[in-house]
Amino acid sequence: MPNTSTAVTPHVATHTSRPKIEFQRLGKRFHRKSEPVTVMEGLDLTIYEGEFVCVVGPSGCGKSTLLNMSAGLMHPSAGKVLYDGAPVAEPNTKVGYITQKDNLMPWRTVTANIALPLQIRGMDKKAIGKRVGEMIELVGLTGFEKAYPGELSGGMRKRVTLARTLAYKPEVIFADEPFGALDAQLRGVMQQELLRIWAASKNTVVFITHDISEAVALGDRVVVLSARPSRVKVEVPIDLPRPRDLSKLRFDPRFGELNEYLWSVLSEDLNEGDEV
Amino acid sequence: MKNVMDAVDAGATSLTESPMAIEKAQREETVWLDEPRAGSRRWLHLGAVQLGRLGIVIAILAIWQFISGRWVDEFWISKPSAIWDVLWGWISSGEILVHLQATMTAMALGLIFGAIGGITVGFVLGRVEWLAQLLDPIVTAIYSLPKVALAPLFILWFGVDLTSKVVLTAVVCFFLVFYNTYAGVRDVDKDLVDVVRVMGGKRSDLLLKVVLPSAAAWIYTGLRLAVPYALIGAVVGEIVASNKGLGFLLARAAGTFNTAGTFAALFILMLIGTLLNFMVDWSERITGRRTS
Numbered sequence: 372m373p374n375t376s377t378a379v380t381p382h383v384a385t386h387t388s389r390p391k392i393e394f395q396r397l398g399k400r401f402h403r404k405s406e407p408v409t410v411m412e413g414l415d416l417t418i419y420e421g422e423f424v425c426v427v428g429p430s431g432c433g434k435s436t437l438l439n440m441s442a443g444l445m446h447p448s449a450g451k452v453l454y455d456g457a458p459v460a461e462p463n464t465k466v467g468y469i470t471q472k473d474n475l476m477p478w479r480t481v482t483a484n485i486a487l488p489l490q491i492r493g494m495d496k497k498a499i500g501k502r503v504g505e506m507i508e509l510v511g512l513t514g515f516e517k518a519y520p521g522e523l524s525g526g527m528r529k530r531v532t533l534a535r536t537l538a539y540k541p542e543v544i545f546a547d548e549p550f551g552a553l554d555a556q557l558r559g560v561m562q563q564e565l566l567r568i569w570a571a572s573k574n575t576v577v578f579i580t581h582d583i584s585e586a587v588a589l590g591d592r593v594v595v596l597s598a599r600p601s602r603v604k605v606e607v608p609i610d611l612p613r614p615r616d617l618s619k620l621r622f623d624p625r626f627g628e629l630n631e632y633l634w635s636v637l638s639e640d641l642n643e644g645d646e647v
Numbered sequence: 648m649k650n651v652m653d654a655v656d657a658g659a660t661s662l663t664e665s666p667m668a669i670e671k672a673q674r675e676e677t678v679w680l681d682e683p684r685a686g687s688r689r690w691l692h693l694g695a696v697q698l699g700r701l702g703i704v705i706a707i708l709a710i711w712q713f714i715s716g717r718w719v720d721e722f723w724i725s726k727p728s729a730i731w732d733v734l735w736g737w738i739s740s741g742e743i744l745v746h747l748q749a750t751m752t753a754m755a756l757g758l759i760f761g762a763i764g765g766i767t768v769g770f771v772l773g774r775v776e777w778l779a780q781l782l783d784p785i786v787t788a789i790y791s792l793p794k795v796a797l798a799p800l801f802i803l804w805f806g807v808d809l810t811s812k813v814v815l816t817a818v819v820c821f822f823l824v825f826y827n828t829y830a831g832v833r834d835v836d837k838d839l840v841d842v843v844r845v846m847g848g849k850r851s852d853l854l855l856k857v858v859l860p861s862a863a864a865w866i867y868t869g870l871r872l873a874v875p876y877a878l879i880g881a882v883v884g885e886i887v888a889s890n891k892g893l894g895f896l897l898a899r900a901a902g903t904f905n906t907a908g909t910f911a912a913l914f915i916l917m918l919i920g921t922l923l924n925f926m927v928d929w930s931e932r933i934t935g936r937r938t939s
Contacts, residue, residue: 492846
């Protein structure tokens with residue numbers, strides 16, 4: 372059982388903002404060599420507008436699947452995914468999606484990559500130029516406008532991805548271990564950058580990670596999924612004040628408590644997850 | 648903006664100056680090169696290489712000239728001075744232009760038609776999976792055939808004129824471009840497609856903004872491979888049956904036991920082949936930045 376002496380209580384939704392995404396009795400089955408694998412069963416979760424929610428769970432528990440269903444790239448096998456109270460469109464173009472891979476077009480410059488979603492939306496050239504300029508400044512890419520992704524470092528490419536996603540003002544940002552491929556130092560820098568940008572953009576963010584300290588450092592709430600078939604095991608509100616200074620956060624005793632508690636919850640399922 | 652940046656700096660930077668500085672340093676690290684040779688020494692080195700190459704060519708020609716008629720019958724190996732006489736004769740009479748033009752025309756037209764066909768069919772089969780499955784054995788069977796073996800058939804169908812050479816060259820080039828285009832279209836990153844779909848991309852956006860540019864590097868590789876093969880196609884067609892072209896020159900000289908003429912024709916083909924390779928390398932260097 373989780374360590375209860377840390378004074379961390381599982382979360383009970385008392386949000387005043389309205390629900391943005393609702394997962395209701397959600398289930399997902401895959402077929403592996405004609406053998407059905409149930410990844411998810413009876414998962415209930417509500418994401419509120421403007422909230423930064425981090426999702427952690429053992430590997431193979433369907434964290435990415437959850438996002439894919441929210442983005443309308445996959446269909447649930449059971450239950451419902453509601454976006455603004457209605458079933459998710461296919462694909463859901465009101466959201467932005469950032470993954471561990473950069474998914475930049477290697478043949479487009481930084482500017483052209485950020486402009487892509489705006490061109491797709493038929494924005495006129497002048498407006499695109501202005502918006503792209505703002506985004507480049509926001510994510511700190513000034514001076515690299517004409518570079519190709521292949522010429523940039525991993526962190527810079529991440530900034531381009533972020534700028535491209537923010538450019539079309541998605542209501543919700545899905546981040547699937549976006550900084551997983553970066554080294555520890557750079558990850559810290561990018562986490563701080565994300566918080567800075569989020570503070571300005573006020574998007575709803577669903578952030579998937581396997582790194583508990585990342586989840587605690589970034590989120591308003593951390594959702595822990597169980598091993599397969601996964602459901603929500605526990606929801607923990609993160610009552611650390613904002614704005615957060617990530618370089619000092621780790622010395623905050625409350626940060627340590629939350630980390631320790633989440634570790635104890637997650638570790639109960641880790642062995643099962645490894646068998647996958 | 649300034650304030651937030653300052654806040655970030657104060658936060659993440661007990662160790663470093665700013666987030667950008669870290670990444671900038673990393674970026675610069677990747678472009679560090681070995682210390683170049685001092686300018687004059689480098690030129691000296693390059694000059695020595697060029698001189699050495701020239702020396703080897705001159706030595707070979709001199710030995711060739713010397714042994715011909717002395718140790719080896721001139722009938723078999725001719726000699727550089729005689730080959731030069733033939734070449735000069737072709738050039739001064741202007742005869743060479745007719746043949747050059749014929750071969751280059753066959754090559755260029757064949758390459759263009761083959762490339763258009765290869766890109767089109769490659770694209771369609773790459774996108775329409777059931778059609779690709781249906782046609783796979785047929786395409787593979789035709790591909791397995793040595794294409795130059797079709798030369799007699801095409802001459803039978805289209806005569807000894809330009810058309811038969813263009814068709815043969817086009818068929819040779821078609822498969823190279825087709826297979827590369829097909830592979831390129833199939834290779835398109837599924838994640839890139841998904842990202843553009845979530846951005847609200849329509850079918851046309853996916854094709855024009857993802858599939859086509861993504862396959863472009865592959866198509867380019869196919870075209871690059873096709874260039875030297877276009878020369879092969881055109882020349883083989885001319886060797887089999889024709890009344891002009893470099894292949895015709897070659898076949899005529901060899902058919903009349905004119906060794907000097909045979910070497911002269913081979914020399915011109917070598918020159919053209921080298922030139923084409925240079926052009927391909929050059930275009931590669933120009934486009935290299937984007938595809939790397």
